[in-house]
Amino acid sequence: MKRKLEYRWMLWCGIWAVVTFLAACDHLAKPSSSGRPYEVLVVVGDSLWQRPAGRALFDVLDTDIPGLPQPERSFRISQTDPQRFNQVLNIFRNIIKVDIAPNQYTQTKMKFTRDVYAQPQVVLTIQSPNEKDFAAFVQKNAQSIIDFLVKMEMNRQINELEKKHSEVVSYLADSIFSCQFWAPVEIKSYKKGKDFFWASSNTASGLVNICMYSYPYEGPRTFNKQYVLAKRDSVMKANIPGTEPRMYMATDTLCTSVKPIAVKGEYAMETRGLWKMEHDAMGGPFVSHSRVDTLNNRVVVAEGFVYAPEKMKRGLIRRLEAALYTLCLPGEQARELKASIPEVSVVAGKEQE
Structure with missing residues (x-):
């Protein structure tokens, strides 16, 4: 009985060591993110970016910061077509992906993941069944999108201050x-x-x-x-x-x-x-x-x-x-x-x- 317990203990220790090692390797393998604070890369088709749905998202990100003596935009905005979204661009610190698929989604929603391609990084994905619903969604949630990205950046700055x-x-x-x-x-x-x-x-x-x-x-x-x-x-x-x-x-x-x-x-x-x-x-x-x-x-x-x-x-x-x-x-x-x-x-x- 004692030998079985020792064996189980050694087995669990070994599994834990492997998991920890793999997690550490995954962490170390990711490059540092690129871009300056409050820069955002929008991954969206070129033509969609110019249509009302794309302009709706641009207008949200292009709003002025309150409380400044002269107008200054909330973010510096870049855009790339999904076909150009390669290993050079995917390490950007703040990424918004636009995913409009009528056959895949029945409602518009947002989700985010951290450190997907680089670190520190956030990838915010907005999924929608059509362009009209997408535009309405980002307009309704404009302040929440801005606040989310700003707070992500501020938390990075807090980590640096620590x-x-x-x-x-x-x-x-x-x-x-x-x-x-x-x-x-x-x-x-x-x-x-x-x-x-x-x-x-x-x-x-x-x-x-x-x-x-x-x-x-x-x-x-x-x-x-x-x-x-x-x-x-x-x-x-x-x-x-x-x-x-x-x-x-x-x-x-x-x-x-x-x-x-x-x-x-x-x-x-x-x-x-x-x-x-x-x-x-x-x-x-x-x-x-x-x-x-x-x-x-x-x-x-x-x-x-x-x-x-x-x-x-x-x-x-x-x-x-x-x-x-x-x-x-x-x-x-x-x-x-x-x-x-x-x-x-x-x-x-x-x-x-």
Whole structure:
């Protein structure tokens, strides 16, 4: 009996070793994906791409990013016919496949797979019985398609931040707020205030900045737009002055929006819009998360803002936005919450986290 048990144990160990080895080989065999963040390759027939169904998908991907001073598209779009989809193109980081087959499908749906040809990679497939249904589907689910691809990219950026991030920002977040926070590694200069810090890359172009501040939680009214923006303006006026005494940072309230979101499964408020320097020509986009620190009965705000008058700002602000999701409030570290953004659930057959 003892010998049989030993034999079974050795057999299972051997099987497990083989499975692990094959999985590792499969992982190592895949090349690194190509393309820059927020680039999308659409695999669809050339003629279909020019017809209403193809134009419907193009229009979804070609929408502007909210909260920027100048129009910038959500994605950089490329297209290839399935016959040209070869080993050079199939390693693209974000791929959308259009599959219209009247004899194969009775309804339109989406599904996705990860790391099919390369890593990291996502392949989103939209299946439909006809072009009319396809166009209606992508128009109805436009925001979900955009959100899905954006969150995939942000999760990749979060993974990179986990490996390499600003030690300065991490130290400030811990020492002032007892929080964990990963910000882009180039952010090194900083200024501290009462329940506040401002850290910056301090570069000649493409200036990226992170702020954190806190204030007492006073119930539901703490999260209305007027209250949130008034708090922001008072904090920024006190802590981020201009080159002259009458200059200070403020919010362009007409170009700013707020909405509730979930961060690590908890309520948060996202504020997105434009900042300006009063009595000066400086300005740019910002995005922030306001969250309740229940252990200390306070609101903790993490914000990223950009000053880059000579550059496109899409990549800069989205990288800072990804960093906001890494913030762990006191007590969250012990729960080992994953620093990532759940993908949207509209995708049929969605993989579970």
